[in-house]
Amino acid sequence: MISGTSRGLWPRRRAPLPLRTFSLPPALRRKTAAVILLLTVVVSAYALKVTVNNKIPIEGFACARKLTKDDEVTTDELDGMPWTQGVTRVAALTGAGISTDSGIPDFRGPAGLWTKDPAAEKMSTYQVYVSDPAVRQRSWQARLVHPAWAAKPNAAHLALAQLANSPIDTHVITQNIDGLHQKAGAPADRVMELHGTIYGVVCVGCGARTEMAETLVRVRAGESDPPCADCGGILKSATVMFGQALDVAVLSRAATSAQNADLFLAIGSTLTVEPAASLCAVAVKGGAKLVVINRDPTPYDGLAVATIRQPISEAVPAIVSRLLSPTA
Numbered sequence: 001m002i003s004g005t006s007r008g009l010w011p012r013r014r015a016p017l018p019l020r021t022f023s024l025p026p027a028l029r030r031k032t033a034a035v036i037l038l039l040t041v042v043v044s045a046y047a048l049k050v051t052v053n054n055k056i057p058i059e060g061f062a063c064a065r066k067l068t069k070d071d072e073v074t075t076d077e078l079d080g081m082p083w084t085q086g087v088t089r090v091a092a093l094t095g096a097g098i099s100t101d102s103g104i105p106d107f108r109g110p111a112g113l114w115t116k117d118p119a120a121e122k123m124s125t126y127q128v129y130v131s132d133p134a135v136r137q138r139s140w141q142a143r144l145v146h147p148a149w150a151a152k153p154n155a156a157h158l159a160l161a162q163l164a165n166s167p168i169d170t171h172v173i174t175q176n177i178d179g180l181h182q183k184a185g186a187p188a189d190r191v192m193e194l195h196g197t198i199y200g201v202v203c204v205g206c207g208a209r210t211e212m213a214e215t216l217v218r219v220r221a222g223e224s225d226p227p228c229a230d231c232g233g234i235l236k237s238a239t240v241m242f243g244q245a246l247d248v249a250v251l252s253r254a255a256t257s258a259q260n261a262d263l264f265l266a267i268g269s270t271l272t273v274e275p276a277a278s279l280c281a282v283a284v285k286g287g288a289k290l291v292v293i294n295r296d297p298t299p300y301d302g303l304a305v306a307t308i309r310q311p312i313s314e315a316v317p318a319i320v321s322r323l324l325s326p327t328a
């Protein structure tokens with residue numbers, strides 16, 4: 001499971017405290033030490049829970065409910081939906097489902113890569129990748145023919161880009177690695193790539209970053225598992241694999257966008273990969289209305305004011321056009 005990390009979040013070491021200027025009686029000292037130890041254990045256990053399993057259970061929300069068929073709406077029913085009115089700040093979390101209409105298969109959908117071939121999930125696991133040269137060779141062959149290179153943004157990417165260039169303050173938080181939001185014209189500073197990008201390559205040894213295109217030239221020329229030109233280390237795409245930590249700065253920007261949004265759109269994601277999925281709960285906690293646009297049910301549907309099951313490339317343009325002319 002992709003997990004967040006608290007590294008870098010701890011306060012820096014402070015200067016040494018001045019020497020003790022008073023002393024407690026020994027019995028009281030023992031009690032104080034016991035209380036401090038207990039507090040330390042409780043705080044550490046809480047911190048561990050938050051960082052290792054940072055899914056926020058939706059049962060804790062007063063607005064959580066069990067959905068019925070009536071909670072599903074279509075874009076023909078957007079008229080009069082209060083969540084389309086007066087929106088000034090939007091955050092959109094996008095998953096693989098937004099890019100299937102651009103010809104990039106998802107992983108867990110009915111025709112998904114992992115649904116058809118469960119063993120393929122291993123290729124996205126960091127520990128397997130770094131320990132098995134055969135997996136790396138297969139990964140480089142797969143990167144050579146990745147559908148992202150030829151893919152064009154579809155109507156949903158274009159609509160979100162239009163929103164991101166409009167007066168509505170819009171942030172796109174994506175789990176995708178395909179660069180299609182930027183290709184559609186969304187300003188780069190409005191797109192947060194939680195799981196990195198396939199357009200970059202990173203060395204697991206020295207951290208050097210290079211362009212994917214340069215490395216693919218080497219693979220085409222016969223290097224089946226090209227090593228880092230600087231240190232000879234293992235190269236991988238600049239994407240976050242299972243077992244790797246997310247970039248704390250990107251995750252924290254995404255959490256701020258979710259927290260500040262008044263409308264949070266979760267688009268084309270099973271909402272099962274954490275901590276990305278928990279951003280839905282962060283948004284609702286911050287006061288946003290959550291709308292889930294996905295063919296299949298998700299664990300966060302019970303927090304949503306509406307769920308839309310239509311094809312994403314139809315639904316998202318309809319929602320965006322309503323947001324841009326709310327009274328139409």
Ligand SMILES: NC(=O)c1ccc[n+]([C@@H]2O[C@H](COP(=O)([O-])OP(=O)(O)OC[C@H]3O[C@@H](n4cnc5c(N)ncnc54)[C@H](O)[C@@H]3O)[C@@H](O)[C@H]2O)c1
Nearest residue numbers: 095096097106107108109175176177178268270295311312
């Ligand atoms: N395009 C990409 O960059 C890409 C592609 C595959 C996987 N991934 C990575 O794999 C992970 C998979 O997680 P995920 O939860 O985003 O995707 P997922 O594959 O787990 O789920 C995609 C969801 O979208 C739905 N869906 C697909 N096409 C749709 C359509 N046209 N209309 C409506 N619903 C549609 C599916 O039914 C499914 O529920 C992501 O974190 C991402 O990093 C990225």
Ligand SMILES: [Zn+2]
Nearest residue numbers: 203206228231
């Ligand atoms: Zn290196």
